Amino acid sequence: MGEACHHHHHDGPPTAADVERALGDADARLTAEGERMTAARLRVLExxxxxxxxxxxYDLxxxxxxxGQPAKPPTVYRALEFLERKGLAHRxxxxxxxxxxxSGTIDHSAAFLICDCCGATEEVAAPVAEGLDRxxxxxxxAIVRTTVEAHGRCPACLAA
Amino acid sequence: MGEACHHHHHDGPPTAADVERALGDADARLTAEGERMTAARLRVLExxxxxxxxxxxYDLxxxxxxxGQPAKPPTVYRALEFLERKGLAHRxxxxxxxxxxxSGTIDHSAAFLICDCCGATEEVAAPVAEGLDRxxxxxxxAIVRTTVEAHGRCPACLAA
DNA sequence: TCAGTGGTGTTATGAGATAACATCACATGC
DNA sequence: GCATGTGATGTTATCTCATAACACCACTGA
Structure with a gap:
């Protein structure tokens, strides 16, 4: 992460209420789909x-x-794999x-703008697919999945 | 790599003569630029x-x-870093x-089509930049560098 | 000839991810 | 009820990927 400029407070984390709501939504949606939103999966998503x-x-x-007790690696990696499979998280x-x-939409190919200075990331809806598809x-x-990641500076770090 | 279909012979490796020529070109170009094309760097590129x-x-x-003697990891990682910096290799x-x-062009943002079946890759010139830039x-x-990788099946594996 | 810069050799270790196997929870059919 | 299959978890160990740190070497220019 930070190498050149100081760390800024970008968007920052959402409020606890936001997190709770998103967790609840995810839980409800997946449960409705017949998936098991277990404690470990919810915790990692949280x-x-x-x-x-x-x-x-390893931070997770x-x-x-x-x-304060850490998890065993497979616990978290399994949860991540599940969340990724279900479109709730991305690697x-x-x-x-x-x-x-x-993104609210399910089954999307995400693209990311990543600030190398402060670590902020912006998920943008696949505006890339066109060129790549062509x-x-x-x-x-025949494309199955894509990895699209752009590194640079976010507006805040550019202004600093 | 291969998980579903058998391994095919795709493009396959270039001839020894092709490799020699490409090595010579790279050596000449970088030397002209004042860079040091050392033995380790040439070997990794080869x-x-x-x-x-x-x-x-770790295969390198x-x-x-x-x-038959392996290298020490830093030897290869340093060479890779150099080659990548100079546009001769990509991660x-x-x-x-x-x-x-x-690609012949220097300083390009590459995109890749990767076959998950046989491992073939196609480097395509950044047809992607447009959407991402937008x-x-x-x-x-402000974008500094991009990672664009599409996974799927190559024509040969689709036909199989 | 001496300092500075960049490259290499070497040891050790840090960071990221998964294999393998035992156990558990839960839904379904009998 | 209870057997049985499937998917999730717990646990140990290990594998893969990558770099830190430091000593040494080669070349260049003052």
Whole structure:
């Protein structure tokens, strides 16, 4: 993360109420779909939502226990895999971190704008698909999933 | 890599002559730029070129010595960092692998089509930048570098 | 010839992720 | 009720990926 400029307070984490609401929504939706929103999955999603920015898996592991006890790695990685599969979280490959999905739409190919200075990320709806789809068609590839991540500076860090 | 279909021979590696020529070109170009194309850097580039597809860092480490002796990790990671900085190689974050740059143009933002079946990759010139740039402008971000990787099936694996 | 810069060699360790296997919870059919 | 199958979890160990730190070397320019 920060290498050149100081850390700023960007968007910041959502309020506790926001987190609760999002958790409730997710729980209700997945339960309705016949999925099991277990304690571990809810806890990991809660941590991601509360952070409001990408979080490293081992940070989730460290923060997992409400009593300060860390989780075992597979506990968190399994929850992340589930959340990702269900579109509630995304892995950001270029920084090996995970973030709650901020888009309401299910089954989307997300793209991210990532500030290398303060760590803020913005999830933007696949405005990229067009160009990539065109290239894929030209090459004869059938795309299953995409990783689109742009690194740079957020408005706040640019202003600083 | 392969999970569903068998491994096919896709494009395959280039001929030894192709590799030699590309190595010579890279050497000449960087030397002209005042960079030092050292043995380790040339060797890693040679391995990447010869593979003709993404290679894991520890595979490069294992293949490094012509006598079968592996390299020490930093040797290869340093060479990769240099090659990437100079536009001769790319890291593919979604699979933690490295590939020789197949584009002639310097200083480009590459995008990749990656076959999850046979491992073939196609480097396509940033046809993606448009959409992403637009989104970044809208969000006020200044983009420095991008990671664009599409996973799916290549034509050969689709046909199989 | 001496300092500065950039590259290499080496050791060790940090960070990210998963394999394997035992156990548990829960829904469904009998 | 209770057997049975499926999916989730707990636990241990390990594997893969990547870099920190420090000593040494090669080249360049004052």
């Amino acid at each position: 941590l991601l939502l509360a952070a409001g920015e990408p979080v490293k898996a 592991i460290a923060r997992f226990g409400t009593d 950001i490959a270029s920084i090996s971190a995970y973030v709650a999905c901020s 290239a894929a068609r030209a090459a004869g590839y | 391995l990447l070129l010869a593979a003709g597809e993404p290679v894991k860092a 480490i294992a293949r490094f010595g012509t006598d 593919i974050a979604s699979i933690s692998a490295y590939v020789a740059c197949s 989104a970044a402008r809208a969000a006020g971000y």
